[in-house]
Amino acid sequence: MTERIGPGAFVAVVGASGVGKDALMAYARERSEAVAHFPRRVITRPSGPGEDHEPVTEEQFTAARERGELAVWWPAHGLRYGIPASADVAVGAGRVVVANVSRAVLDELAGRYQRLVVVRVTVSDEVRAQRLRARGREPEPGIGQRLARPDPAPGHQADTVIQNDGTLADGGDQLLRVILDAAGAPLATG
Structure with missing residues (x-):
């Protein structure tokens, strides 16, 4: 067995499409850059509105994976997603x-x-449906499919649950x- 990477930590933000993960992460990034690294995901999707990601072709993604440039990757929604290996370096540096x-890669990350x-x-569900429609990435049937999709890791416990119906x-x-x-950093108040 390979030794697990540390002493830093990997905070895995999970949740269905439209729950506001990217907005929460952008908010937190602005306030924690001194202690946290937020790698840009590599996605086989062209750039456009929404998430800031590294757009690549299928061939580029496969080549990056084969060269060990991705710490972890997964297929979803007809695309492939990856976290750059810079995540390993950052966690290794504390x-x-x-x-x-x-959620399907949580065991691999553990x-x-x-x-x-x-x-x-x-x-x-009501707020999520509104957000998915406002995002404009897919037609109504696709939104319905996303809303009906089961949790891919129902047995994996979350350390924290954020009910994101309130303000950003x-x-x-x-x-x-x-x-x-x-x-291990204090929360600034003020």
Whole structure:
């Protein structure tokens, strides 16, 4: 068995499409850059509105994976997603890495990192449907399919659950607390 990477921590932000993971992470990133690393996901999707990611072709993704440039990867929604290997370097250097990942890779992450913190973001179905429609990435039938999709890792416990029906600051501050706790840093007040 390979030794797990540490002493830093990997904060895995999980939740269904439309629950606000990217918004919460952007909020927390602005307030925790000194202690946390937020790698850009590599996705086989062209750039466009929404998540800031590294757009690649299928061939580029496969080549990056084969060269060991991805710490972890997974298929979802007809695309492939990956977290750059810079995450391993940062965790190995004692930093906190925060990334939006699929719940399907949580066991793999637990085997890879000494300290895995799972943050599950949820939201009411009504708010989620509104967000998916506003995002404009898919037609109505696709939204219905996303809303009906079962949890791919129902047995994996979350360390923290953020009910993201409130303001961005409400949810963002909860995620920020998790990151700062993982880093052993105090929460600034004021």
